Amino acid sequence: MRTFLRIVALLALTGVIVLLAMIFVPVRLTPAVAALPADWRPAEGQGEYVMRAGDCAACHTAEDGRPFAGGRPIESPMGTIYSTNITPDPDQGIGRYTLDQFRAALYDGIRGDGAHLYPAMPYENYRMLTEEDVRALYDYFMNEVPPVADPIPATDLAFPFNQRWGIRAWNWLALRHPAGFTPVYGDEVLDRGKYLVEAPGHCGACHSPRNLLMMQDGVTLDGGRFLQGGAIAGWEAPPLSGPASAPQRWDIPDMARYLGTGRNNHSTANGEMGLVVEESMQHLTPDDRIAIAAFLKGMPGGEVVLPATTEPSETVVIPHQPAGDAGKETEALLVSAPADMAIGPRLYADNCMACHFASGTGAAQIFPKLAGNTLVQSDETMPLISIILNGAHVPSTAQRPMQLVMQGYRDRLNDQEVAELATFLRSAWGNDAGPITTERVAEVRAETAEDAGDPDDTARD
Amino acid sequence: MTDLPGRPSRRGFLKASAAGVAMALLPLSAKAQQAAAPVPLEQYQPVFFTPAEWAFVMAATARLIPSEGDGPGAIETRVPVFIDLQLAGEFGQAADWYMEGPFAPAADPLLGWQTPLTPAEVYRQAIPVFDAWCAQTYNAAFTALDPARQDEALAALEEAAMLAPEIRDFFSILLDNTKEGYFSDPIYGGNHGMQAWVYIGFPGARGAFLEWVERHDVPYPLGPVSISGERA
Numbered sequence: 001m002r003t004f005l006r007i008v009a010l011l012a013l014t015g016v017i018v019l020l021a022m023i024f025v026p027v028r029l030t031p032a033v034a035a036l037p038a039d040w041r042p043a044e045g046q047g048e049y050v051m052r053a054g055d056c057a058a059c060h061t062a063e064d065g066r067p068f069a070g071g072r073p074i075e076s077p078m079g080t081i082y083s084t085n086i087t088p089d090p091d092q093g094i095g096r097y098t099l100d101q102f103r104a105a106l107y108d109g110i111r112g113d114g115a116h117l118y119p120a121m122p123y124e125n126y127r128m129l130t131e132e133d134v135r136a137l138y139d140y141f142m143n144e145v146p147p148v149a150d151p152i153p154a155t156d157l158a159f160p161f162n163q164r165w166g167i168r169a170w171n172w173l174a175l176r177h178p179a180g181f182t183p184v185y186g187d188e189v190l191d192r193g194k195y196l197v198e199a200p201g202h203c204g205a206c207h208s209p210r211n212l213l214m215m216q217d218g219v220t221l222d223g224g225r226f227l228q229g230g231a232i233a234g235w236e237a238p239p240l241s242g243p244a245s246a247p248q249r250w251d252i253p254d255m256a257r258y259l260g261t262g263r264n265n266h267s268t269a270n271g272e273m274g275l276v277v278e279e280s281m282q283h284l285t286p287d288d289r290i291a292i293a294a295f296l297k298g299m300p301g302g303e304v305v306l307p308a309t310t311e312p313s314e315t316v317v318i319p320h321q322p323a324g325d326a327g328k329e330t331e332a333l334l335v336s337a338p339a340d341m342a343i344g345p346r347l348y349a350d351n352c353m354a355c356h357f358a359s360g361t362g363a364a365q366i367f368p369k370l371a372g373n374t375l376v377q378s379d380e381t382m383p384l385i386s387i388i389l390n391g392a393h394v395p396s397t398a399q400r401p402m403q404l405v406m407q408g409y410r411d412r413l414n415d416q417e418v419a420e421l422a423t424f425l426r427s428a429w430g431n432d433a434g435p436i437t438t439e440r441v442a443e444v445r446a447e448t449a450e451d452a453g454d455p456d457d458t459a460r461d
Numbered sequence: 462m463t464d465l466p467g468r469p470s471r472r473g474f475l476k477a478s479a480a481g482v483a484m485a486l487l488p489l490s491a492k493a494q495q496a497a498a499p500v501p502l503e504q505y506q507p508v509f510f511t512p513a514e515w516a517f518v519m520a521a522t523a524r525l526i527p528s529e530g531d532g533p534g535a536i537e538t539r540v541p542v543f544i545d546l547q548l549a550g551e552f553g554q555a556a557d558w559y560m561e562g563p564f565a566p567a568a569d570p571l572l573g574w575q576t577p578l579t580p581a582e583v584y585r586q587a588i589p590v591f592d593a594w595c596a597q598t599y600n601a602a603f604t605a606l607d608p609a610r611q612d613e614a615l616a617a618l619e620e621a622a623m624l625a626p627e628i629r630d631f632f633s634i635l636l637d638n639t640k641e642g643y644f645s646d647p648i649y650g651g652n653h654g655m656q657a658w659v660y661i662g663f664p665g666a667r668g669a670f671l672e673w674v675e676r677h678d679v680p681y682p683l684g685p686v687s688i689s690g691e692r693a
Binding site for chain 2: 266334335337338339349350351353354357409413417420
């Protein structure tokens with residue numbers, strides 16, 4: 001008994017010591033992965049380019065806020081996290097950061113004062129940035145971004161998530177991959193694509209599934225379930241690998257076009273991905289977008305044929321795409337339009353068919369295809385219901401300035417009608433997903449009441 | 462509390478939810494989805510018309526598109542409600558029209574509106590003049606005449622001998638507004654239940670007829686849909 005008590009006491013003591021160590025012993029920071037010459041300077045625009053590739057503004061610029069002044073609320077399973085000010089203001093921003101402190105934030109998730117950042121900051125991915133890009137980014141934020149001194153709301157999560165030292169244990173498991181980038185292809189384009197996807201693009205943050213500890217299950221090509229599909233803010237981030245994934249179904253120019261303009265011959269980007277296109281991907285060079293598309297195509301073994309350019313040099317007529325074999329039955333029903341057809345297809349004819357057509361194939365570059373559509377058939381049902389209720393918009397990009405707007409049907413369809421329509425869409429043209437209930441529509445209608453607005457409002461965003 | 466455009470108020474939302482719950486109890490029909498039943502026409506409280514004007518418009522439109530014979534009439538389709546709402550709104554005020562002179566009553570009607578009065582003012586001034594003419598000619602108000610006499614009186618109104626130049630077009634305005642109320646989308650108060658569209662086979666606000674462009678001599682099978690999503 002005495003021995004047993006001693007063991008318990010010893011264990012408790014060890015536990016306390018480990019805990020104290022975790023809280024008070026400073027984290028050993030990852031050093032630079034390359035020693036650059038003392039006079040190394042980033043090329044003109046390199047830092048801004050890395051910032052675009054890393055989409056820093058997505059989180060660090062609040063809606064209607066000043067660039068990189070932080071304060072954007074990010075909903076996480078643990079509570080609301082407010083992004084930080086990363087302008088060079090010495091007090092509110094990162095103006096006092098040394099290069100080593102800046103690198104520590106990107107590689108180890110360590111703030112200037114030594115505290116742990118919440119992993120809403122994708123340092124799992126930024127950890128793989130090259131030293132050149134880290135330096136360029138540092139130079140950009142220190143010298144090119146105007147400082148902003150406005151205070152932002154402090155992140156205040158409930159216990160135990162407000163104990164930032166706990167993240168140290170999480171990092172032991174999450175940061176087992178080496179810092180810096182490891183090329184594997186021996187091919188400039190594919191390795192460039194791999195780098196952009198893994199490191200700055202942090203695609204895995206949404207498109208890789210998360211494990212039970214909320215870590216990305218696969219942060220690099222050779223790890224876990226890399227890019228096999230995840231979720232972000234109630235949107236499915238569809239798989240980017242596997243035979244049915246978009247990078248395999250689409251050719252490389254179409255994938256690159258999707259990234260650059262938010263639209264291609266199959267689909268349009270809206271929701272979270274629309275923002276990625278608008279804030280990040282459209283600002284990359286065409287070659288980098290081709291590199292990303294080529295990597296995604298080749299990653300699971302698809303044949304990579306590199307195009308010289310993604311845009312045709314002259315005007316082309318894209319013929320209307322007929323329904324595939326799986327879609328013939330639905331198409332025939334909608335074309336014959338019998339007066340006694342069920343409510344689902346009737347609502348489609350009344351509200352959707354003018355743009356998405358009886359074939360469900362939409363129109364290339366404008367209206368997304370609903371047949372085989374990932375979002376339509378997703379287990380994450382919020383986006384489909386929300387788009388029917390509130391509409392959607394595809395952002396204006398430099399290459400394709402016309403913003404595409406779909407109106408919402410919040411006022412035209414009641415919950416039961418939206419449920420019938422959504423259920424129809426999920427089973428039409430060979431689509432194969434379960435029904436949507438009236439109750440689920442009512443939930444989404446209430447949750448997204450803020451998003452409701454006339455298309456003119458959306459157009460001004 | 463007024464609902465701002467695109468920002469549903471809480472009350473509006475609760476009302477809509479309550480309506481949603483009520484509707485959820487009914488099975489959905491692909492063929493018919495009516496908006497909540499409006500107040501009966503006899504109990505309708507006009508926003509623009511005085512009681513006397515309202516009685517006249519009810520009686521006059523009932524003769525312009527009568528209820529007997531083929532198809533629905535102006536009364537079942539609530540055309541007077543449409544006219545009342547239009548005169549209370551921007552149309553009545555000629556809000557977005559060019560209303561500076563010169564006005565030349567002798568000018569060809571194709572040259573546009575030739576009176577300084579707004580449509581609402583034309584109705585307001587013309588109805589008492591015409592009623593006075595009816596009293597003088599038939600010794601009775603227009604509403605008290607039998608249908609044959611009403612038709613005769615309306616024919617005289619079309620001739621407009623009893624009307625001053627500023628209001629001489631009253632009959633054609635009334636006739637136009639009656640047709641508009643009969644055929645326009647129910648969202649504006651007339652064409653109740655899309656009866657006029659059903660009658661003429663107009664499919665309404667569907668906008669998807671690609672498959673029908675080259676299909677000749679095949680009856681179009683679907684009933685109409687309105688802007689607000691009613692089906693008939």
